[in-house]
Amino acid sequence: MPRSGQFKRILNRELTHLSETSRSGNQVSEYISRTFLDQHTEVELPKVTAEEAPQPMSRISGLHGLCHGASLSSATVPRFGVQTDQEEHLAKELEDTSRWGLDVFKVAELSGNRPLTAIIFSIFQERDLLKTFQIPADTLATYLLMLEGHYHADVAYHNSLHAADVTQSTHVLLATPALEAVFTDLEILAALFASAIHDVDHPGVSNQFLINTNSELALMYNDASVLENHHLAVGFKLLQAKNCDIFQNLSTKQRLSLRRMVIDM
Numbered sequence: 644m645p646r647s648g649q650f651k652r653i654l655n656r657e658l659t660h661l662s663e664t665s666r667s668g669n670q671v672s673e674y675i676s677r678t679f680l681d682q683h684t685e686v687e688l689p690k691v692t693a694e695e696a697p698q699p700m701s702r703i704s705g706l707h708g709l710c711h712g713a714s715l716s717s718a719t720v721p722r723f724g725v726q727t728d729q730e731e732h733l734a735k736e737l738e739d740t741s742r743w744g745l746d747v748f749k750v751a752e753l754s755g756n757r758p759l760t761a762i763i764f765s766i767f768q769e770r771d772l773l774k775t776f777q778i779p780a781d782t783l784a785t786y787l788l789m790l791e792g793h794y795h796a797d798v799a800y801h802n803s804l805h806a807a808d809v810t811q812s813t814h815v816l817l818a819t820p821a822l823e824a825v826f827t828d829l830e831i832l833a834a835l836f837a838s839a840i841h842d843v844d845h846p847g848v849s850n851q852f853l854i855n856t857n858s859e860l861a862l863m864y865n866d867a868s869v870l871e872n873h874h875l876a877v878g879f880k881l882l883q884a885k886n887c888d889i890f891q892n893l894s895t896k897q898r899l900s901l902r903r904m905v906i907d908m
Contacts, residue, residue: 724764724784725757737765743815747808758807759794760787763839766814772835775828777892786887793844793877801845810838829897833904840878840905845870875906 722730723737733753739745740762751758764787767773773780794803813834816822826834846853846860850869853861864872879902882888890898 720780720784723754723761724780724787725754725761727753727755729753733761737761740765740769740811741815741818743812745811747804747811750807751804756796757788757791757803759791759803759810759839760784762807762811763787763835766810766835770814770831772828772832776832776890778889782886782891783889786881786884786889787839789881789884789887790839790843790878793881794842795845795847798845798847801842801847806839806842809841810835813838829901830904833901834908836878836901837905837908841874842870843874843881844877845874878905 721727723733725733727733733750736746736749736753745762747758747762750761754761764784767778767783772778773783791803791806794801794806796802817826817831817834850861852858853869854866858869860873861869863869882890890901893901
């Protein structure tokens with residue numbers, strides 16, 4: 644059984660137990676199931692005719708700043724990967740990173756609207772992933788800022804706040820007694836990375852809408868899991884930007900394995 648299947652099987656078992664213990668446990672269980680186990684339903688939209696002339700198709704739509712993005716140096720990396728004049732308040736808020744109930748809205752306020760960067764940078768430090776996989780701190784911060792910049796702030800739900808919330812929830816789940824000794828460091832890295840990129844460049848509409856409007860994305864991915872494929876493509880493509888390859892020191896085997904796991908998730 645693939646590791647992603649094993650993860651879902653164990654997670655389902657733990658969620659069943661959690662939902663049976665209390666009303667609040669049931670609410671948490673329902674939220675996690677909808678978010679992580681693909682049990683939500685796609686909203687069907689009526690067929691719409693595109694009014695604008697089709698734009699030239701790029702290799703991967705939605706990318707920007709790959710060649711000239713701002714790159715941090717090892718000497719200028721802030722404590723949590725983001726520039727803020729409220730670092731101590733942010734540090735206090737991020738003390739809850741490994742517990743349910745982290746206020747991602749407060750983190751966003753204290754981090755200059757960079758909750759995804761601040762939370763993931765903190766998680767990677769806490770799990771010692773920078774040392775384990777020889778990830779330069781400036782490269783991690785640069786990639787996270789680039790990634791967060793490709794989430795659309797004007798999209799009501801699938802934005803960087805949501806990505807930060809999902810990634811932090813994944814971190815907490817992986818630290819539960821039932822899961823903490825199950826997965827390798829590489830598998831944990833893959834799960835956190837998959838969570839971070841899972842909705843990047845989301846346009847705020849459904850797959851069916853993109854298909855019905857004959858959109859560039861639907862054409863590019865042949866109507867098959869359009870958004871899911873696009874999020875993966877953007878997340879991995881951004882690794883090619885200047886000083887953004889956080890996996891540069893992985894072996895070829897590790898890198899291929901991680902990519903396969905992220906795609907499966």
